[in-house]
Amino acid sequence: MSEITYKSGYEPHAREHRVIFRNVDRVGWDTSIDTALADGAYEQLRKALTMEPAAVTDEVKKAGLRGRGGAGFPAGVKWGFIPKGNTKPVYLICNADESEPGTFKDRYILHQDPHQLLEGMIISCFATGVHLAYIYIREEFPMAAKIVEKAIAEAHEKGFLGKNILDSGFDLEIYVHRGAGAYICGEETGLIESLEGKRAYPRIKPPYFPAAMGLYLCPTIVNNVETLCHVKHILEIGGEEWAKTGTKNNTGTRILCVSGDVQKPGYFEIEVGKLTLGEVINDMCGGMKPGRTLKAVIPGGSSSKVLRADETFTIGRGDDAKQISIWDIPMDFDSLAACGSMAGSGGVIVIDDSRSISWILNNINNFYAHESCGQCTPCREGSLWMKKITDRLVTGQASPSDIPRLDKVARSIEGRTICAFGEACSWPTEAFIEKFRDELVGDTRPELEGAVVNPETRIANAGLK
Numbered sequence: 417m418s419e420i421t422y423k424s425g426y427e428p429h430a431r432e433h434r435v436i437f438r439n440v441d442r443v444g445w446d447t448s449i450d451t452a453l454a455d456g457a458y459e460q461l462r463k464a465l466t467m468e469p470a471a472v473t474d475e476v477k478k479a480g481l482r483g484r485g486g487a488g489f490p491a492g493v494k495w496g497f498i499p500k501g502n503t504k505p506v507y508l509i510c511n512a513d514e515s516e517p518g519t520f521k522d523r524y525i526l527h528q529d530p531h532q533l534l535e536g537m538i539i540s541c542f543a544t545g546v547h548l549a550y551i552y553i554r555e556e557f558p559m560a561a562k563i564v565e566k567a568i569a570e571a572h573e574k575g576f577l578g579k580n581i582l583d584s585g586f587d588l589e590i591y592v593h594r595g596a597g598a599y600i601c602g603e604e605t606g607l608i609e610s611l612e613g614k615r616a617y618p619r620i621k622p623p624y625f626p627a628a629m630g631l632y633l634c635p636t637i638v639n640n641v642e643t644l645c646h647v648k649h650i651l652e653i654g655g656e657e658w659a660k661t662g663t664k665n666n667t668g669t670r671i672l673c674v675s676g677d678v679q680k681p682g683y684f685e686i687e688v689g690k691l692t693l694g695e696v697i698n699d700m701c702g703g704m705k706p707g708r709t710l711k712a713v714i715p716g717g718s719s720s721k722v723l724r725a726d727e728t729f730t731i732g733r734g735d736d737a738k739q740i741s742i743w744d745i746p747m748d749f750d751s752l753a754a755c756g757s758m759a760g761s762g763g764v765i766v767i768d769d770s771r772s773i774s775w776i777l778n779n780i781n782n783f784y785a786h787e788s789c790g791q792c793t794p795c796r797e798g799s800l801w802m803k804k805i806t807d808r809l810v811t812g813q814a815s816p817s818d819i820p821r822l823d824k825v826a827r828s829i830e831g832r833t834i835c836a837f838g839e840a841c842s843w844p845t846e847a848f849i850e851k852f853r854d855e856l857v858g859d860t861r862p863e864l865e866g867a868v869v870n871p872e873t874r875i876a877n878a879g880l881k
């Protein structure tokens with residue numbers, strides 16, 4: 417393979433470990449299949465087609481690949497949930513909705529390396545017995561949809577898709593489906609409803625776990641773009657070897673999307689767990705802005721719980737347990753969960769001491785109130801109430817008792833809804849109140865306490881709609 421140089425200003429940081437983003441922003445790279453083939457594309461597909469499908473799944477299991485879309489669920493285990501003896505068609509859907517605020521990684525793969533995704537998908541389909549697959553691309557990515565459609569046509573022409581792929585007897589078609597322009601279309605069962613042509617109302621689980629009852633009530637695997645790309649790299653070196661990158665139970669590489677108050681925000685592909693949050697902020701992102709200090713970090717997309725800069729956290733168990741500061745948190749699934757948050761979709765949002773917590777929480781709550789699909793009363797009403805209370809906070813119209821009220825609303829949503837949007841919208845409020853109660857109370861006005869007020873009127877008084 418040729419030596420890689422990157423466009424000026426886009427060179428990977430020395431501590432990155434580029435696998436998935438190897439070709440992103442590379443000099444001389446384009447999305448054509450000829451460029452991809454010259455770089456070794458579809459060689460792992462050739463290899464997979466000589467193997468038993470179950471052996472391909474075994475490699476993915478050995479690799480310990482965990483989903484990069486949010487929950488971090490092991491991909492090989494998910495594939496194994498397709499019911500034994502199933503006689504219905506099995507579908508695979510690539511989730512390219514990328515709608516979690518703070519996340520901007522899948523779009524680079526779609527825009528710059530579509531054949532990497534297609535190869536990963538074709539291998540995954542072969543492993544799981546899928547003959548029809550979809551790439552559900554977010555409405556807001558029209559260019560990505562065009563690029564991927566062209567790549568599908570090229571792959572067809574070269575015999576990597578269609579009937580009897582590379583004379584193996586394996587048939588597969590992949591179609592692009594344009595999303596419906598809503599956050600909830602990224603939730604796997606909402607996505608499936610949308611793909612079926614309906615409004616993206618998530619389905620209740622059980623019974624509608626996609627691997628058992630998904631698209632057209634047939635077994636369906638839903639995986640994130642980045643997750644599916646990893647499959648070809650696992651086949652290239654074998655699951656065990658692949659698992660040597662990253663750390664135990666947190667294997668491989670993943671792309672972090674760092675935004676907010678750092679000097680050099682951007683995407684960084686790292687070995688999972690090999691860097692701490694402090695190394696990401698200070699080494700990779702050039703540190704905080706001049707004269708500013710760290711106030712908090714939202715480590716895995718807007719729905720993950722905020723971490724406060726002066727907290728201490730306990731990671732590890734038994735004799736291995738240790739107390740660490742925010743700077744020392746290893747960037748992996750298990751450590752971030754032990755710190756009370758999550759690695760989520762890889763969107764790291766850095767907040768410095770110039771920021772108002774009320775403003776940030778209001779911004780987040782505005783998003784969730786807009787995006788609730790409205791099926792469940794606690795989520796539909798609660799997300800709007802949380803927005804309205806924080807609207808009051810940012811306009812000086814809130815009273816101190818609004819803070820416990822806000823907390824109560826959030827806790828009345830969590831665990832009482834059809835889909836995990838309920839948690840996604842309530843966790844930020846719960847965590848910000850738990851960790852920044854004094855600042856939030858400081859933005860309220862005691863003289864408003866007990867006044868009989870209509871929240872709508874207060875907002876109208878403050879000149880907001």
Ligand SMILES: Cc1cc2nc3c(=O)[nH]c(=O)nc-3n(C[C@H](O)[C@H](O)[C@H](O)COP(=O)(O)O)c2cc1C
Binds near residue numbers: 489511514604644
């Ligand atoms: C409200 C909500 C929005 C989601 N949005 C996305 C998304 O945009 N992209 C994504 O890959 N997963 C998203 N997910 C997670 C998916 O439901 C699903 O777990 C994921 O696509 C599985 O892929 P993975 O196992 O490869 O991570 C979302 C989940 C929820 C609850």
Ligand code: SF4
Binds near residue numbers: 618789791792796837
């Ligand atoms: S939790 Fe919210 S987004 Fe999910 S189904 Fe219920 S109303 Fe819709």
